[in-house]
Amino acid sequence: MLLTAPELLKDATRSVVVRAQARGGPVPSVILKHFRDDGVCGLDDWAGAEFLTRKGVELGPRFLAGDVAARLFVLEDLGRGPTLEALLRGGDARAAHGGLMATARNTGQLHVKTLGTQATYDLVRQALPPRPERVRVENARFLLDNEGRLLRWLAAVQAEAAPGTHEDLEEIARALADPGPLLAFTHGDMAPSNVLFTPGGPRLLDFEYAGMRHALYDALMWLVTVPFPDELVSRADITYRITLSAHCEAAQEDSVWARARATVALARTVNVFQWLPPRVLEEDREWAPGFSERAALLHHLARCRALLAPAEGFPGLARTLETLEARLRERWTVPPFSWPAFRQDER
Template sequence: MLLGAPELLKTESRSVVVRAQVRGGPVSGVILKHFRDDPVCGLDDWAGAEFLTQRGLELGPRFLAGALESRLFVLEDLGRGPTLEALLRGEDARAAFGGVMTTARLAGQLHARTLGTQAEYELVRQALPPRHERVRVENARFLLEHEGRLLRWLAAVEAEAAPGLHEDLEAVARSLADPGPFLAFTHGDLAPSNVLFAPGGARLIDFEYAGMRHALYDALMWLVTVPFPDELVARADIAYRITLSSQCEAAQVDSQWARARATVALARTVNLFQWLHPRVLEEDREWAPGFSERAALLHHLARCRALLATADGFPGLARTLEALESRLRERWTVPPHVWPALRQEGL
């Protein structure tokens, strides 16, 4: 098998990604990924692709080979096509709307078909240089260990922490560490740029933050992190829930579903305040292309509040975030972010 001239797709401190055509091989093209400064992310990416390939799940690129000593692994090239982000930044509202719905169903398939596969995934991941801690435990630990960063924000805007805040954070962390019936293999970074509409269909790419965790961690894309119209959020949530419910009885129970959504929304909203410093109060900066840090904070708070309205529990954390949101809205007036493709009325 001979490789044609390489095409550099990405180069950064963490990894280098190259595309190459194949001459005389079983596939027409390959993607070569060399991870450098963050071997944990590189190995999680490798393990995720290999795990899905072993299970015959055509939801991402097929794993072909890897060389640990070179920190290199090879995937089948899915071909060229737009990402969901490209659709959202385009002019075709129907394509963008449909892309989000397809993504929700794709995530539902990923989770429904990997429920109860913790042991199988661990065999793949721990056969590589092993992880010292499961990703969902890392997520839970970070939430609790950096509670002080949330309190720093409260002090900065002269808001009070409601009684029960710490206990609610502990409850959220426990659900992250032990998701029970919602434990599934997750992509871990389900951003619009990581959904590719390839010639063979929609696929997820770049599994650098993949692992077994709460399934709805991936649903955060439309529930909380990415600004979409309310109608699109509701429809994506329904499509995802229907797909996941085919294998997950807990997803069929309204109370459990509402609490699961509130749990991951609370975790992500608190995480954002843990990641960002209160200096945002003095200077707004870009969080994502076309989306500022202030806009991201207010969007997370509003979406989290909406999801908490349908769920029982977490009163201390809910009231604390409401107080924080009130203080920030007194300071900031931020126009909502609207994707170019969704600017038409009614979308």
């Protein structure tokens, strides 16, 4: 296969991404990814694409080849098209609505097709230089090892953790480390910019944080992390759940589903306070385009509170986060974020 007409797509700290025309190969053009600074993320990206290709799951680019020594692998080029973020930033509310529902449906299909495939995934990932720890165990360990960062936030707003907070964090960490029937291959970074709409439907890009973990980790995109109108959050949740429930009994029972959502929502909300230091009390910065760190913290707290309402358990951590939210809302007045596609609907 002869590669010609290279086009630089990304030259970030972590990786370099190039599109090239391919002569004599199975596809007309390819994507070359060279990971230079973070070997674990680069190899997780490689393993995710190769795993899905071997499984015949056509929800991302096909893996074609790779060279560990060169820190380089080659993917099918999915072509050009709008991302979910582009639809959300556009002026067509119907397209944005449909894009989110298609994303939720495809996410459910990804998980349905990979439920309980840890051994198969391990064959792919461990054939590469192995990662030091399974990603879901890494996530659980981070939650517990950095409990002190949450406590520093409480001290900064002159509040204390409610009794039972530590025990609730331990219970959540156990569920992350062992999600039972909800163990599936997850993308791990379901940002709207990582969903590309192609003639064959939505496809996922960039598997740098992929791995086998709690399936609802990917559902966090609409449940907690990205601001959407409440109606769309409910519709995306139902769409995803219906898709998953065809092959997963855990998605069929309301109480189990509510607890699963609360588990991942609590973990992610605590994570945000572990990632961001209390300096946000004094200085607000951009978290994402048009969305500040303070807005992100308050959004996570509000969405987490809404998801805890129908769930049972975690009373200590729930009270701690409610206290933290009340103290922060006393200090901050943050205008609500709205995607351009939905602004006409809100008038």
